[in-house]
Amino acid sequence: xxxxxxxxxxxxxxxxxxxxxxxxxxxxxxxxxxxxxxxxxxxxxxxxxxxxxxxxxxxxxxxxxxxxxxxxxxxxxxxxxxxxxxxxxxxxxxxxxxxxxxxxxxxxxxxxxxxxxxxxxxxxxxxxxxxxxxxxxxxxxxxxxxxxxxxxxxxxxxxxxxxxxxxxxxxxxxxxxxxxxxxxxxxxxxxxxxxxxxxxxxxxxxx
Numbered sequence: 411x412x413x414x415x416x417x418x419x420x421x422x423x424x425x426x427x428x429x430x431x432x433x434x435x436x437x438x439x440x441x442x443x444x445x446x447x448x449x450x451x452x453x454x455x456x457x458x459x460x461x462x463x464x465x466x467x468x469x470x471x472x473x474x475x476x477x478x479x480x481x482x483x484x485x486x487x488x489x490x491x492x493x494x495x496x497x498x499x500x501x502x503x504x505x506x507x508x509x510x511x512x513x514x515x516x517x518x519x520x521x522x523x524x525x526x527x528x529x530x531x532x533x534x535x536x537x538x539x540x541x542x543x544x545x546x547x548x549x550x551x552x553x554x555x556x557x558x559x560x561x562x563x564x565x566x567x568x569x570x571x572x573x574x575x576x577x578x579x580x581x582x583x584x585x586x587x588x589x590x591x592x593x594x595x596x597x598x599x600x601x602x603x604x605x606x607x608x609x610x611x612x613x614x615x616x617x
Contacts, residue, residue, distance in 0.1 A: 429448055429449040429450060430448035430510045430511075431446070431448075431510075432445070432509070432510050433445045434495075434506040434508060434588055435506075435589060436506065436598045438596070440591040442504060442505075442506035442589060444506035445508075446495045448493055449465055450467050450468050450471060451468050454468050455468040456468075471489075472490045472491060473489045492516060496519055498526070502593045503591075505533060505588060505590045506588065507519075507587070507588035507589075508586055508588075509522060509585065510584045511543075511581075511582070512584075513543070513544070513545060513546070513547070514583060518541055518543065518583060521541050522536050522586065525539050532590075532599070533588040533599060533601040534601035534602075534610075537586050537601050537603040537604075538579075538603070538604060540554075540557035541555060541583040541584075542555070545582075550570055550571045552571055552572070552574070553576050553580070553583070554575060555578065555580055555583060556578060579604050579605045583605060584603075585603040585605040585606025585608065587602050589601075598612075600612065
């Protein structure tokens with residue numbers, strides 16, 4: 411603060427690879443929207459729709475050209491991706507949720523569902539619960555948050571898992587949002603993951 415900074419270099423937009431947003435919303439009638447929007451590469455395809463300012467995605471880059479690969483570029487096929495806007499319900503509980511983060515998405519979704527269905531957590535607690543993720547397609551290498559108790563981490567390591575310890579709420583675990591509609595009471599709930607910059611926002615009172 412006390413020294414002039416005279417050699418400020420230009421910014422590097424490639425440092426900021428965030429290209430995905432997730433949003434869930436529920437109205438007074440219990441209608442739920444679960445929406446994920448993702449460009450894939452920074453600035454997507456680099457093509458902007460005239461007059462609208464919408465950047466087009468380039469998910470087609472996830473095709474491969476190896477004819478023996480299941481993701482080979484071919485007619486009537488879709489590329490591999492991890493875009494998973496989700497719903498779950500049981501009885502009077504109806505939940506719209508999603509968790510961003512590349513290959514982490516399916517893993518984080520499974521952990522969220524388990525936290526709600528198996529451990530009885532509310533949607534905010536389930537989004538905040540410590541998570542782990544495998545950053546590749548296989549193997550025993552996992553990233554895990556340091557809030558997972560040490561005895562559990564030691565037990566996993568004893569079974570041959572290779573753990574890399576991350577901070578309390580690591581953004582490597584993705585970040586999510588969730589809404590819940592309780593249809594027997596008509597009450598809506600919202601939750602937001604502290605790992606990202608979202609928020610759970612109720613509709614403002616009309617007065």
